[in-house]
Amino acid sequence: MTNLTASYAVFGNPVEHSKSPDIHQQFAEQTQQAMCYEKKLVPVDAFDSAAQSFFDDGGLGLNITVPFKLAAYHFAAQLTERAKTAGAVNTLIKRDGIIIGDNTDGCGLLRDIRDNLQWPLAQQNILILGAGGAVRGILAPLLAANPQSITIANRSLKKAQTLVEQFQPLADTGSLSCLDYTELNDKYKLIINGTSASLAGQLPAVNSLIYHQAYCYDMMYSKSTTTFLHQAKTSGAQATADGLGMLVEQAAESFYQWRELRPTTKSVIASIRDAM
Numbered sequence: 001m002t003n004l005t006a007s008y009a010v011f012g013n014p015v016e017h018s019k020s021p022d023i024h025q026q027f028a029e030q031t032q033q034a035m036c037y038e039k040k041l042v043p044v045d046a047f048d049s050a051a052q053s054f055f056d057d058g059g060l061g062l063n064i065t066v067p068f069k070l071a072a073y074h075f076a077a078q079l080t081e082r083a084k085t086a087g088a089v090n091t092l093i094k095r096d097g098i099i100i101g102d103n104t105d106g107c108g109l110l111r112d113i114r115d116n117l118q119w120p121l122a123q124q125n126i127l128i129l130g131a132g133g134a135v136r137g138i139l140a141p142l143l144a145a146n147p148q149s150i151t152i153a154n155r156s157l158k159k160a161q162t163l164v165e166q167f168q169p170l171a172d173t174g175s176l177s178c179l180d181y182t183e184l185n186d187k188y189k190l191i192i193n194g195t196s197a198s199l200a201g202q203l204p205a206v207n208s209l210i211y212h213q214a215y216c217y218d219m220m221y222s223k224s225t226t227t228f229l230h231q232a233k234t235s236g237a238q239a240t241a242d243g244l245g246m247l248v249e250q251a252a253e254s255f256y257q258w259r260e261l262r263p264t265t266k267s268v269i270a271s272i273r274d275a276m
């Protein structure tokens, strides 16, 4: 019997707390798409076989979360330009029988900051804390947003230097650089926390004066205020936001790649927030 319901899933480990099934179910209802979306706990050493079985069984698309974004990058038969630049894949799309790897994280962050929050980006000095995979995924779209400068600061400066070297070709001369945490001042209009420090309830060891009057975004999200945003608020931040909007926006972009329909996100962000 032909299965008329299009099949999608998120692969991760852990994956239990993923909000993606809820988000995509709301997108599907909104756009009247007959699709099912599941979460699948994949053993850490079995990504390729699990992904292959999923697509062999008729699956049409996957979201990929920790720790499989690099495995998905290698699994894909073709990569979009933004996946190549990010060096990681968070979305797999089966199109004309070919499995394409895409990365919608950076696009999601940009949509949240620029369109939902309407924070200033162009001609601004932007500070990014962290230099891991999450930051790598957002650099190209942020550079394309025409900032005055982007500074990457990281606990181990070497990793920040490597990112600056890799992304230099996408930046205007001198506009992309890195600094040690101890060298930061208060010139930044927008500060994005791309470290995983909040996960452990920790903070990047920066002087709290950097937050004064800055727009502060944490790529992490949680039910209560994240450690980073708490610090930013108590240090006089202009505005704060966590990464829930980015989560929904990257999902919306994945959905668009799969279904060629763009769901609206505002009500979905609110409903996911309410359910937390």
Ligand code: ATR
Pocket: 129, 130, 131, 132, 133, 134, 135, 154, 155, 156, 159, 194, 195, 196, 197, 202, 203, 204, 205
């Ligand atoms: P991800 O893919 O989520 O970016 P990652 O590649 O492991 O994960 O990177 C984690 C980032 O968070 C790194 O920038 C890390 O800093 P180091 O490169 O110096 O390790 C940063 N990080 C994690 N815990 C931190 C903490 N307690 N304080 C400051 N930075 C932290």
